[in-house]
Amino acid sequence: MIVFGNHRTGEGILKSLQKNGKRFLIVDYDPKVIRELEAKGIPCMYGDASDIETLEELCLHKTKMIVSTVHDYEANALILQYAQKAKNDLVTILSANKVDEAEILYTAGAHYVLVPHVIG
Secondary structure, three states, rough: OOOEEEHHHHHHHHHHHHOOOOEEEEEEEOHHHHHHHHHOOOOOOEOOOOOOOHHHHHOOOOOEEEEEEOEEEHHHHHHHHHHHHHHOOOOOEEEEOOOOHHHHHHOOOOEEEEEHHHHO
16 A cells, blocks of 8 residues: 555544554655654655656556555546556545535545545
């Protein structure tokens, strides 16, 4: 599993993955977050979800699931595009700021889209 973003939602996902012994990689663009994760021995990579080079560097064809806690529509659309190109059965759980963005991501093939404002 690849998790983009390790703030609020990402931290909860990380704890669950560790508790359940799942293999994962955290990708975050905040160097401070990466240093903290590395200090704890947590598999991580510095990268930007909206950067094509970051997405190309990941082994998406070997990945079973992608979770993006990033609330940027363009970044999530790009993640979805690369996920679909890499592997047809790759599960994608993405985030959106607005319901209409979530609908577009669903139409494009996302398996699940979190809309934190609606959940709250």
